[in-house]
Amino acid sequence: MSSQWPPEYGNGGPPGGAGWGGGYGQPSGYDQPGGYGQGGGWSGGGYGPPYPPASPPPSKGSTIFALVVAIVITVLCCGATNIVGIVFAAIALSKDREPDQAEKFTRWAWLCNLIHIGLLAIGAVVIGIIIATSP
Secondary structure: OHHHOOHHHOOOOOOOOOOOOOOOOOOOOOOOHHHOOOOOOOOOOOOOOOOOOOOOOOOOHHHHHHHHHHHHHHHHOOOOOOHHHHHHHHHHHHOOOOHHHHHHHHHHHHHHHHHHHHHHHHHHHHHHHHHHHOO
């Protein structure tokens, strides 16, 4: 079998035979620079460690409820009394990638809703007093 390999391929033998180092791996006499051995450390292909998994997006239940309350206030109160609350809630729903911004706009939507509910309560009390004191 060694006769079919010419002598210039290394001591007259086939690869892996005599004179070829005997298989895979780093040939003896070669050292890795920097103290890194073969197969040691993180073997990620040179791309660095993977990112941690993304956290789930925050719940939108409060934002959706704020939108529903704003729409109900607007419909029941003859028109454009709480358009601002609807706009803030809609903007909060559109902020999927920015949870801090979504939380801020949800807070503003709830603030608008509470202000409008307070104004409606004050208006109802005033109308009730006017009706009760009229002759």
